[in-house]
Amino acid sequence: MTTEDHFQIGTVTKTRGLKGELQVFVAFDEPEKLKFTTLFIELGGKQVPYFVTFFKLPQKNIAYVLLEDVDTIEKAALLVKKNVFLSNKNKPKKKKNEFGLKDLLNFIAVDENEGELGEIIEIHEYPQQFIATVSYKNQEVLFPLNESIIKGIDVVKGVVTVDLPEGLLDVYLE
Known part of the structure; x- marks a missing residue:
């Protein structure tokens, strides 16, 4: 099984209880649409399959999972801290009008106070949030992509308007 055959849905954040239950941060929009009986966990650079015996979403982006043969803490x-994947055949089809944070790659980031920051050259997916990378004044600048930072997205022009926290750019430019 290669990485191309799978897509990442999240990361195991911690154990839960004494019977092998896992808490998984699900970094996937609308995880309730995911349908699967097997998931893959990255171990030693390979995706190892596990059969799911229990999957529950008690809150947004947090899942409780029990896996067959994982029955102790x-x-x-x-x-x-291992990445969790699903087979590409389990990936829900994206509708034409759906747009996610990963789709901001190659958009031009414009700060409300500083003006144009540059093209988003990378989007990193971490547990709890997405981080965008731009090259601003010959420095690599990272900033979170979330509701409090993003003020507007123009899909036609390929522009995302942001309001970065005061002093964030100074950290990179000093």
Whole structure:
């Protein structure tokens, strides 16, 4: 199984309880639309399949998961901080009018106070948030992509308007 056959849905954040239950941060829009019986966890650079016996979404982006043959806290602890994947055949089809944060790649970022920052050259997906990278004044600048930072998106022009926290750019330029 190669990485091209799978897409990442999240990361195991911690164990839960004594019977091998895992808490997974799900960095996937609308995780309730995901349908699967097997997930893959990255171990030693390979995606290892696990059969899911229990999957619950108690809150947005947090899932509780029980896996077949992972029935102790010791076995579950070995999976903490590992990336979780699904097979591409389980990926929900995106509608034409759906737009996610990863789609901001190659958009021009414009700060409300500083003006044009540059093209978003990378989007990193971390547990809890997405981080955009732009090259601003010959420096690589990182900033979070979330509701409080993004003020507007013009899909036609390929522009995302942001309001960066005061002093964030200074950290990179000094």
